[in-house]
Amino acid sequence: MESSNIRLAVIPGDGIGTEVVAEGLKVLNAVGVKAETSEYDLGARRYHASGETLPDAVLDELRGYDAILLGAVGDPSVPPGVLERDLLLRLRFELDHYVNLRPVKLFPGVATPLGEAGPEDIDMVVVREGTEGPYAGAGGVLRRGTPHEIATQESLNTAYGVERVVRYAFEKALSRPRRKLTLVHKTNVLTYAGDLWARTVDRLSLEFPEVETDYCHVDAASMFFVTQPARFDVIVTDNLFGDILTDLGAAVAGGIGLAASGNVNPARTAPSMFEPVHGSAPDIAGQGKADPTATILSVAMLLDHLGLTEAAGRVEQAVADDLLERQTAWTPRTTREIGDDIAARVAG
Amino acid sequence: MESSNIRLAVIPGDGIGTEVVAEGLKVLNAVGVKAETSEYDLGARRYHASGETLPDAVLDELRGYDAILLGAVGDPSVPPGVLERDLLLRLRFELDHYVNLRPVKLFPGVATPLGEAGPEDIDMVVVREGTEGPYAGAGGVLRRGTPHEIATQESLNTAYGVERVVRYAFEKALSRPRRKLTLVHKTNVLTYAGDLWARTVDRLSLEFPEVETDYCHVDAASMFFVTQPARFDVIVTDNLFGDILTDLGAAVAGGIGLAASGNVNPARTAPSMFEPVHGSAPDIAGQGKADPTATILSVAMLLDHLGLTEAAGRVEQAVADDLLERQTAWTPRTTREIGDDIAARVAG
Ligand SMILES: CC(C)[C@H](C(=O)O)[C@@H](O)C(=O)O
Ligand SMILES: CC(C)[C@H](C(=O)O)[C@@H](O)C(=O)O
Numbered sequence: 165m166e167s168s169n170i171r172l173a174v175i176p177g178d179g180i181g182t183e184v185v186a187e188g189l190k191v192l193n194a195v196g197v198k199a200e201t202s203e204y205d206l207g208a209r210r211y212h213a214s215g216e217t218l219p220d221a222v223l224d225e226l227r228g229y230d231a232i233l234l235g236a237v238g239d240p241s242v243p244p245g246v247l248e249r250d251l252l253l254r255l256r257f258e259l260d261h262y263v264n265l266r267p268v269k270l271f272p273g274v275a276t277p278l279g280e281a282g283p284e285d286i287d288m289v290v291v292r293e294g295t296e297g298p299y300a301g302a303g304g305v306l307r308r309g310t311p312h313e314i315a316t317q318e319s320l321n322t323a324y325g326v327e328r329v330v331r332y333a334f335e336k337a338l339s340r341p342r343r344k345l346t347l348v349h350k351t352n353v354l355t356y357a358g359d360l361w362a363r364t365v366d367r368l369s370l371e372f373p374e375v376e377t378d379y380c381h382v383d384a385a386s387m388f389f390v391t392q393p394a395r396f397d398v399i400v401t402d403n404l405f406g407d408i409l410t411d412l413g414a415a416v417a418g419g420i421g422l423a424a425s426g427n428v429n430p431a432r433t434a435p436s437m438f439e440p441v442h443g444s445a446p447d448i449a450g451q452g453k454a455d456p457t458a459t460i461l462s463v464a465m466l467l468d469h470l471g472l473t474e475a476a477g478r479v480e481q482a483v484a485d486d487l488l489e490r491q492t493a494w495t496p497r498t499t500r501e502i503g504d505d506i507a508a509r510v511a512g
Numbered sequence: 513m514e515s516s517n518i519r520l521a522v523i524p525g526d527g528i529g530t531e532v533v534a535e536g537l538k539v540l541n542a543v544g545v546k547a548e549t550s551e552y553d554l555g556a557r558r559y560h561a562s563g564e565t566l567p568d569a570v571l572d573e574l575r576g577y578d579a580i581l582l583g584a585v586g587d588p589s590v591p592p593g594v595l596e597r598d599l600l601l602r603l604r605f606e607l608d609h610y611v612n613l614r615p616v617k618l619f620p621g622v623a624t625p626l627g628e629a630g631p632e633d634i635d636m637v638v639v640r641e642g643t644e645g646p647y648a649g650a651g652g653v654l655r656r657g658t659p660h661e662i663a664t665q666e667s668l669n670t671a672y673g674v675e676r677v678v679r680y681a682f683e684k685a686l687s688r689p690r691r692k693l694t695l696v697h698k699t700n701v702l703t704y705a706g707d708l709w710a711r712t713v714d715r716l717s718l719e720f721p722e723v724e725t726d727y728c729h730v731d732a733a734s735m736f737f738v739t740q741p742a743r744f745d746v747i748v749t750d751n752l753f754g755d756i757l758t759d760l761g762a763a764v765a766g767g768i769g770l771a772a773s774g775n776v777n778p779a780r781t782a783p784s785m786f787e788p789v790h791g792s793a794p795d796i797a798g799q800g801k802a803d804p805t806a807t808i809l810s811v812a813m814l815l816d817h818l819g820l821t822e823a824a825g826r827v828e829q830a831v832a833d834d835l836l837e838r839q840t841a842w843t844p845r846t847t848r849e850i851g852d853d854i855a856a857r858v859a860g
Contacts, residue, residue, distance in 0.1 A: 248700040277738050279627030303667075303704040309711070313671035315704040319651075323661035350752070352596040356651040356663040363657070383759035390625050390738060390763040404698070408756060411731035415738040 169198040170470055173229040173435070177207040179444030180454035180499075181235025187456035187503025188233060188463045191482070194507035195475045197467065202229075206251055207444075208239035217250035223258055231466050232259075232437035235459065236444040249301065256294050259434040261427035262325065263332050264292035264406060265465065266441065268393075268413030271422070273488035278416055281393060286417050288396040289340070291333040292406025294427055296325045297357070299403040319402075321357045326364045332430050333400035334372040344397035346378040348385045348405055361402070385409060389416055414441055421455030422487075424462040426469060436469050438462040452498035457483060460506055482509035517546040518818055521577040521783070525555040527792030528802035528847075529583025535804035535851025536581060536811045539830070542855035543823045545815065550577075554599055555792075556587035565598035571606055579814050580607075580785035583807065584792040597649065604642050607782040609775035610673065611680050612640035612754060613813065614789065616741075616761030619770070621836035626764055629741060634765050636744040637688070639681040640754025642775055644673045645705070647751040667750075669705045674712045680778050681748035682720040692745035694726040696733045696753055709750070733757060737764055762789055769803030770835075772810040774817060784817050786810040800846035805831060808854055830857035 174189065176182035192199055204226070210216055226232060232255075237247050255261070270276055270286035278286075302318035330347075337345040347365045351358030362379065369377045380388065380395075382405045388395050389412050401409065414423035423441035440458030448454060461483055467476035486506050497505070522537065524530035540547055552574070558564055574580060580603075585595050603609070618624055618634035626634075650666035678695075685693040695713045699706030710727065717725045728736065728743075730753045736743050737760050749757065762771035771789035788806030796802060809831055815824035834854050845853070 245700045245703050245706075249703070253701070277626050277628065279625060281625075298665075298667075299701055301703075303702075305704045305708070307671075308707075311671050311675075313708060315669045315708040317646075317667040317669070317702045317705045319646075319665040319667075321663045321665070323655075323659050327659075350755075352593045353601070353647055353752075353755075354651075354665045355593050355597070355649075356653045357665045358593075359656075360653070360661060360663040383755045386734060386756050386760040387763040387768065390760065391767070404701075407698075407701075407731045408734050412734040412738065412760070415735040419739070420735065 169200070170230045171228070172199045172201045173204055173226050173232045174201050175204045175206050175232060175234040175237070177235040177237035177444060178209060178239050179236060179446045179449035181207070181237060181444050183449070183452065183454050183499045184440060184456040184459040185233060185235040187499060187506075188459040190503045190507045191460050191479055191510055192463050194511040195467070195478055197472060197475050207237035207247060208242045211242055211247065217247060218254050223254075226255075227259070227434055229435045230470060231435050233463065233466060234437055234439040236440065236442060238444045239446055253299060253301075255437060256427050259427070259437065260429045260431070261294045261437060262329055263426075263428040263430055264294035264403070265426040265428050266290040266292060266406070266410040266413065267424065268410065268417050270417045271484050271487045273491040274418035274422065276416055276418055278390060278393070281416070285394040288393070288413070289336060289398050290406055290410050290413060291329060291336060291398060291400045292410060293325065293329045293401070293403045296320050296322060297403035319354070319357055319404075321360050323360065323364070326360055327368070328430075330361075330364045330368055330400055333398055334368055334375055337375045337398040338372060340397060342397040343374055344376045344378065346380050346396055346399050348380050348382050348399050348401040348409065350382050350405075351379070352381065357402070365400070382409070386412060389413060410441060420458070422457050422461065424458050424465055426462065426465045428469060436466075438466040438469075452500060454499045456499050456503050457487070457506075460503070478510055482506050485509055517548065518578045519576070520547045520549045521552055521574050521580045522549050523552045523554050523580060523582040523585070525583040525585035525792060526557060526587050527584060527794045527797035529555070529585060529792050531797070531800065531802050531847045532788060532804040532807040533581060533583040535847060535854075536807040538851045538855045539808050539827055539858055540811050542859040543815070543827055545820060545823050555585035555595060556590045559590055559595065565595060566602050574603075575607070575782055577783045578818060579783050581811065581814060582785055582787040584788065584790060586792045587794055601647060601649075603785060604775050607775070607785065608777045608779070609642045609785060610677055611774075611776040611778055612642035612751070613774040613776050614638040614640060614754070614758040614761065615772065616758065616765050618765045619832050619835045621839040622766035622770065624764055624766055626738060626741070629764070633742040636741070636761070637684060637746050638754055638758050638761060639677060639684060639746060639748045640758060641673065641677045641749070641751045644668050644670060645751035667702070667705055667752075669708050669750075671708065671712070674708055675716070678709075678712045678716055678748055681746055682716055682723055685723045685746040686720060688745060690745040691722055692724045692726065694728050694733075694744055694747050696728050696730050696747050696749040696757065698730050698753075699727070700729065705750070713748070730757070734760060737761060758789060768806070770805050770809065772806050772813055774810065774813045776817060784814075786814040786817075800848060802847045804847050804851050805835070805854075808851070826858055830854050833857055
């Protein structure tokens with residue numbers, strides 16, 4: 165992308181979603197990127213008002229943007245699964261976000277629950293598959309509510325889907341100093357899917373001789389996230405394992421308030437969507453208590469995806485500087501104050 | 513069980529399996545329980561010698577024991593998945609080990625990677641389902657090795673299977689001071705299976721009004737294991753989520769060298785099997801470096817299962833005392849020395 169005039173769809177969502185997105189946009193503005201933004205009211209509010217989750221017409225409109233910024237959606241008043249399946253996951257599937265990109269990086273100055281780990285130990289990127297696996301929604305139920313009920317849940321994996329995300333992960337690994345790619349799966353139990361993933365990594369490794377590859381069962385990986393996070397550089401994994409590992413990763417890298425993510429369509433057949441890993445946190449909504457940092461880092465990922473590398477770098481650096489200062493500044497700031505401070509750093 | 517003369521099948525297995533099992537038996541002997549033990553050669557060695565994993569005749573014999581003690585099986589020389597599926601998982605399925613019981617407990621004096629957590633924060637029991645879910649082995653592959661390959665993996669869940677493990681978990685929660693039971697699943701994505709699990713917990717909670725129930729998505733749970741482990745008392749969860757969470761639990765509770773487990777058939781239609789959570793660790797095998805503590809704690813669980821509560825308590829106490837002393841005693845001990853020391857405490 166040559167121009168820096170981007171067309172951005174914004175889905176603030178529910179709860180703290182609206183609060184953190186406001187700060188993300190503030191920083192986007194401060195970094196000098198010209199963005200034409202349109203807001204979309206999707207989430208619990210709309211669901212209650214109209215019963216709609218993601219109308220087809222809205223989905224079609226969204227396809228026309230360069231990127232999407234999402235805050236968070238969800239509220240306990242909505243039946244569980246509805247917004248997840250019909251809005252969040254539908255966006256990922258319809259817009260073919262086959263890479264769910266989640267950096268797990270401990271910034272200097274940030275406290276981690278791990279007593280002995282420092283920034284040099286926790287610096288990885290999880291490339292989570294985003295469009296298949298156990299998230300396909302396949303499965304069924306028979307004799308619901310009876311003693312004879314059975315419920316199934318099917319993981320669907322295709323050579324097409326696995327190859328493209330593994331290829332992306334190899335390229336990502338190649339772009340990083342360590343050039344290490346770890347496949348995380350459970351090949352000894354999920355033998356059909358695991359075999360496809362493992363063979364795909366083996367095959368593509370021939371195209372990327374500079375990248376060192378490694379394999380780790382998901383149970384062992386979850387242990388190593390805590391005991392030896394430095395083992396990992398780039399991880400490629402299935403949709404569900406990636407979901408679990410990236411929340412764990414957020415925890416070890418300073419908490420969910422800092423974890424950014426991109427739902428990326430690397431083929432660019434549809435806009436990619438960037439969002440904090442955290443949810444709508446109804447318990448603290450409207451109180452200015454939410455940390456907008458995860459959203460601001462998601463904005464940096466968005467800029468990077470659009471080729472605005474310099475702007476992305478400036479946002480990330482401003483966040484890094486702000487985080488370093490939090491260590492000593494013990495006055496807690498509001499959502500807006502954190503946004504203001506980071507925006508000021510970016511601008512100045 | 514009235515008598516303390518137990519008939520025990522022992523499967524030392526491969527690698528460090530044989531080393532740690534020897535210490536487990538030493539402690540069993542020291543605690544004064546009369547055990548008639550028979551050793552079964554199963555694992556990588558037997559597989560290479562005869563191609564056998566678990567001959568039907570051996571399985572039938574195993575059914576005749578009061579309990580089984582397993583060290584660890586596996587070796588890189590065996591194709592991945594073979595011993596897991598045809599030996600370990602087959603034992604769990606054939607002997608109907610529908611409760612995979614895994615305490616996650618930080619003993620005083622044991623170092624945890626979590627900087628701020630102490631024994632009062634980490635004391636839970638994970639009740640992992642052991643005979644269905646994604647471990648059923650259901651699934652298939654089409655057009656293997658071609659660009660059109662698809663691989664599926666199916667999770668099978670039955671009312672029968674879910675109810676019995678949830679009931680066990682409620683009873684376990686009732687027996688503990690906090691009386692709290694948390695269901696861990698991913699109901700917002702795995703909607704068919706999640707719905708069955710959630711409804712089952714809701715229904716049984718009416719029978720256990722003294723037990724407080726809670727729900728946590730598996731991704732959030734993995735975060736809380738690190739940031740707020742004190743949230744959890746008893747956890748009940750699916751086979752795969754339990755696999756991941758208990759390795760993570762082992763990590764936060766001082767490492768895989770201390771993590772014990774029981775594959776329990778509470779209906780007692782077949783013997784239960786007790787084993788350390790760790791594997792055969794071929795890299796350190798034969799060097800006396802393995803920590804036998806996980807196996808010794810598994811022996812305590814075995815005694816408890818057989819109703820030998822007093823003996824179980826003595827073994828656990830001896831381990832607790834030994835662990836407390838490790839804090840200050842900085843001379844590393846061999847596998848055998850640790851076994852000797854714990855056996856001496858148990859006897860004296
Ligand atoms: C809300 C839920 C469907 C979603 C997921 O499981 O992917 C969330 O946990 C995430 O990680 O973005
Ligand atoms: C070896 C493997 C099949 C097994 C499992 O996945 O259950 C192991 O990880 C465990 O937790 O006992």
